[in-house]
Amino acid sequence: MSLVQMTTEQLQQLIEAVKVAAIADNPVASAPAPSKGSFTNCGSRFGGERDHYAVEEFITSVETFKDIEHIKDEDALRGISLLFYDLASTWWQGVKREAKTWNDAVELIRSHFAPTKPAYQIYMEIFQHNQGTGIGIDTFVLAKRALLAQLPEGRHNEESEIDLIYGLLNVDYRKHIARHDVKTFKDLLEKARIVEHNDTETFEDPAPKPSTERGSGLGGRNRCSYCSYRGHTIENCRKKKSAEGH
Incomplete structure (x- = not known):
């Protein structure tokens, strides 16, 4: 019987017979592909740090x-x-x-x-240290917020969390940033960075002081670092020169 004379049903039967024969010859090819995903190329490793x-x-x-x-x-x-x-x-x-x-x-x-810490212990860690001199605002707030995140979910809203952290900030920040001007942590960080920037400019570019000699109209502004008297500088201090035998 030629393919032209075959009915649709007969053609379908022939196709199925060919499939069965192919599976019998190569059973591995018919099996579903196994999962190839693994952690072989994962860059993360863990050695047992209790942190x-x-x-x-x-x-x-x-x-x-x-x-x-x-x-x-x-x-x-x-x-x-x-x-x-x-x-x-x-x-x-x-x-x-x-x-x-x-x-x-x-x-x-x-x-x-990393067992869950009791809430009181987390609060103790939060209030254990204030923001010391030399600690950047980003670093300090990040560390405190990480501790707050360990508290039970829903314990504090953002406003309450800011209240907890604001009192721990270095006084230099609190002098320039009023609590009522801060609504979010984003506000706090933006205002604090401005304070840090202004402080950096102050230290890097101090206003020059006029250098004056004794007897000038502005002489009273200078104080000798050797004898502590006003009106001259250490370079012109007679007491220092006398002590050195000049």
């Missing part, structure tokens, strides 16, 4: 990589050991049976290396 920020940075980085590479949860769970070293690697060998899912593994990391 909230280090743990959260690691988890965020790994989950971002997992999403981008489309790694399935079960594959991620099997491959997470590639990301551990030192203490973390030893720890994982002992607890991996407890992780039935990817979310279980993430929670195990958090609970062991």
Whole structure:
């Protein structure tokens, strides 16, 4: 029977027969492609630091990589050991049976290396240090807000958080920035940067003072750093010259 004489049904049967024969000859080709995603090329590694920020940075980085590479949860769970070293690697060998899912593994990391602190302890850390001299406003506010983020969700709104941090600012900032002028952290940082910029200009380009000799009309403005008398400078101090034998 030629193809021209075949009915549509007969042609479909022939196609199915060819497919079955092809699968029988090469069963591997017919199997669904396995997931190729893994953590082999992930740049994040964790050694077991007991630090909230280090743990959260690691988890965020790994989950971002997992999403981008489309790694399935079960594959991620099997491959997470590639990301551990030192203490973390030893720890994982002992607890991996407890992780039935990817979310279980993430929670195990958090609970062991960065357990949730009680609220009172977080408040103690917030108020432990004021903004010292030489600490930039960005660095200081960033550190305090990171602590506030560890409190239970919804504990404070932004206005309340500013109240908590404002009183810890260096007095030089509070002299120039009134609390009622600040509505958001963005406002606070922008105004504080202006204060820092103005202070930098003051130190880098001080107004020059006139140099005068004793007896001039402006002589009273100078004070000798050697004898402390006004009206002359150390270069013209008679007492200093006498002491040196001149």
